[in-house]
Amino acid sequence: MDAQRIAIIGGGAVGGVLAEAAHRAGHQVTLCVRTPFDELTLDAPEGTGPVPVSVVTEPEQAPDVDWALLTTKVQDVPGAQPWLRRFDTTPLALVQNGVGHHESVAGMALGSPLLPAMIYVIAERVRPGRVLRRSTGRMVVPDGDLGARFAELLGGEQFPVQRTADFRTESWRKMLLNVSSNPITALTLRRLDVLAEPDVADLAEGLLTEAVAVARAEGADLGQSDVDELVGTFRAGMPAANGTSMLYDRLAGASTEHEHITGPVVQGGQKHGIPTPLNRAVLALMRGLGPLPR
Secondary structure, eight states, X not given: OOOOEEEEEOOSHHHHHHHHHHHHTTOEEEEEXXXXXXXXXXXXXXXXXXXXXXXXXSGGGOOOOSEEEEOSOXXXXXXXXXXXXXXXXXXXXEEOSSXXXXXXXTTSOOOSOEEEEEEEOOEEEEETTEEEEOSXXXXXXXXXXXXXXXXXXXXXXXXXXXXXSOHHHHHXXXXXXXXXXXXXXXXXXXXXXXXXXHHHHHHXXXXXXXXXXXXXXXXXXXXXXXXXXXXXXXXXXXXXXXXXXXXXXXXXXXXXXXXXXXXXHHHHHHHHTOOOXXXXXXXXXXXXXXXXXX
């Protein structure tokens, strides 16, 4: 593919990872951020180095682009509205957690063609302009013309983009990972190795069982085997260095995505008459969290 101009809205871990992937694919990248920094540096298993990007802090500074990628957390989307207005009519990939990708920009009356997208990567923003990527990455998008264009834009051996005819199932499958690992790490202030603790693994299994019941009621093709696979991974032990986005946000004193990760499970349970007591308890605890002592 010829070089494209890509705007990435959000300078967090996902934004940094995708900036590197887009640059590696030969594209011109503009990073749209709130906090200015001089240079984007990415630490990765294959080495550390700068990522050549343009960094802008005001929508009027941004050039016209061929694609825009929204990588902010769902709760931060309203603050990104000026950027979305700047790139109105430009194809927009919504790279977010949760199952309500289109809902996050509903009401903005955007003219952009919208592509929901999920990313699987272990990454952490260490500070503005510095991102640590601990794993390779991959993405999942819906099948169709826009998905095919996006897969051609970024896809390849180093950063594969999978196209699926059943995005609902795939988005709920990603939700299973999030609904178990994210709130548990945020509440315990521990990284993913906490999930190997027998009692914690049991709790994760209960959270997942409830989530699968809701997902099935919502039309996702998931079952007990999906619960067993994830819990087996947790019990086997996950890298002690790896964390989650909600853990990093809590440590940074930022708002977390619990309303958009655990929230849909609880809301879906209420809608379909499915009991979700464990997820309701976790959601209540997340809502009750205060700032960490300094």
